[in-house]
Amino acid sequence: MCPHLRFLVLFVFVVKASFVNAQKINGISFVASRDKVTQENVSPVVQLGANYAAVMPFGFIRSVDSPTVVYNTDRQWYGERLEGAKSYIELLQANDIKILLKPQLWIWRGEYTGYLTMETEENWKILEASYTAFILEYAKLAQETNTDIFSIGTELEQFVVNRPGYWKSLIKKIKTIYKGKLTYASNWDEYKRVPFWDQLDYVGVDAYFPLSEMQTPTIESVIDGWRWWKGELATFSKTHNKKILFTEWGYRSVDFSAKEPWTTDRTITNVNLEAQANTTKATFEALWNEDWFAGGFIWKWFINHSESGGSDNNRFTPQNKPAEAIIKTYYTKK
Template sequence: MAKPVADDAVLKTSNKKKYLLWAVGLLLLLGAIGGIVGGIIAVRRSRQRDVFPAFRGVSYTPWGSDVASSTNSRASIQAMKDANVNMVALNTFSFIEDQDDTGPVTLDTTASSRTNYSTDDAGLVEGIRYIRAQGMDVFFKPNLDLKDAQWRGKIPASDGFFRSYKEWMVSRAVVAQSNGVSILSVGTEFNGAQGDEAAWRDIVAAVREVYDGQLTYSANHDSYQEVAWWDAVDMIGIDAYFPLTENEDDEPSKPTIQQRWVDQGEQIGMFRNKANLRTMPVIFAEAGYRSATGATTESGHDGGANQGDRRDNVNLDLQADAYDALLGIMGGHRFDWWQGAFFWNWEVNPRDNEDTYNSWTPQGKPALQVMTEFYQKWAE
């Protein structure tokens, strides 16, 4: 006997129920997927925030003992805080006569335009304490210069030099320890002397006996890969004046500068891997650009590019773009081992019309706004 044919209305009702159940299931599935995707996005966002650099820095250069004793110097330090700075690289300068001098390191406060910028210990301590009282940490960067105005990178390695330098650096470490300094640089740009690995390990060991904060060495941009004793300190420090362009009359676009920083970041990353320093953070112990055409060239660093009179070839936009490129590229997720820059330089007494000069400082210029906005984002 043939089976009865189902009523059309019954079939339609049954199909509607199937479609309804299918639609509900699809909506539930989409909701679950949406929740997963949302969670992934949230995790990615939190990871991106986690890699913001730890240090929002500037390089403070008192050029004398007025670190925080005058109305001007205290106002300058307060302006750092207003720019969202959380770590101040405090630069001081002591001297030897010339590159062959193996005598003791001395202060020089004579009335010379070249050498009248040593900071005595009273001014140093007052400055450290005042900066910390404003809620910022201190990266102490004691620099050794030559009275004959030659670059410290020309000082050769010698037993006599290391003997006097070690004594001096330990004395700086004692001041740092006594006054709550967070980071201490054991040297700056000693291209000619940094190759004596044993001597530098000895200096670092002596410093650690009296100082328990973080240590770095501030290598010049062209020689950081030649330092064989990075593992003796806590972070790789680079004075990051990399030449990003070649033509002194060139005014590179921001995308061009950004790509150059991608290239530099990749090179630093490859060095960390090759040297088995994958867990070591990197800071730019110094970085910066003059507000002048040619500022992104090699001679923009050494002062030759279009400097002439200090009011020649002023280029505020190039300085601002260079700050933006450095902070945007190096501060991104791609280079999460990079922990910040200390921009050269922050003056005690910036000019009221600083934006009409081709000087290094960002004070009173568009570059300051760029830096402030990045630092605000990183602080959130």
């Protein structure tokens, strides 16, 4: 190969790689707060290099067999309501951060939303009407604020499995209101059973895949742990002709952080910052250059940055921990 041709091939490769990285969704999950947001709350997101934020208002349900979604009430925190979500979106957008609007359900005492199931047809109909009112309210907000991506639901496995016709009808209703891109945030072990990906723009996955059984996972062990899941995700993306978007991803700063990454158990008291840092870095190394992968949203980011996370915190947030610096490195990489 002549030197000029070799240079041209190298140039094209570098440009292509840079383009792929530049187009990734480098997001954070911007947690709803009781407080209004100010520029002081958004500046750390900008400094991190994030180009997207997930804004997450909430609807509440009494139990896994209760059919009524309660939302946008004065008893909710400011950021959980329509007014708060709108102000969060507008300030983030003013800082050139694009938005995933991701309305979510919270079941009393934190029961898993995937178990939401009705015992009678009557209650299914009530739930469908209630959920439709909830989600269309936020679809209107997404359109009004020119939000880039809208999630039609989060981890609602039994609702989806039992009522597939409802969801396909709901998507059509959403599309009459909102003209941007759509996704659904499926759990990591749910996404293959979702029947309506053909109607959406991204395959959304809350990516708590088990990756390593080491107490302090090494970067190499986590990269190796991704090999199987990467193959499945790449094949699924190709089959459906949709990119995979991690609507949530992240790791706690605890021992065995990559063994069962979905674990929220508060009885776990140890802190392992290295475990979180290694799993985070390895996930970037394993996925961010894959062309089937759209990017993702770090779980999770609290608005009061200076008071969040820290060296004695073992929760998911990377704030004020070594993992934050790692995320910044990859989010600002050119």
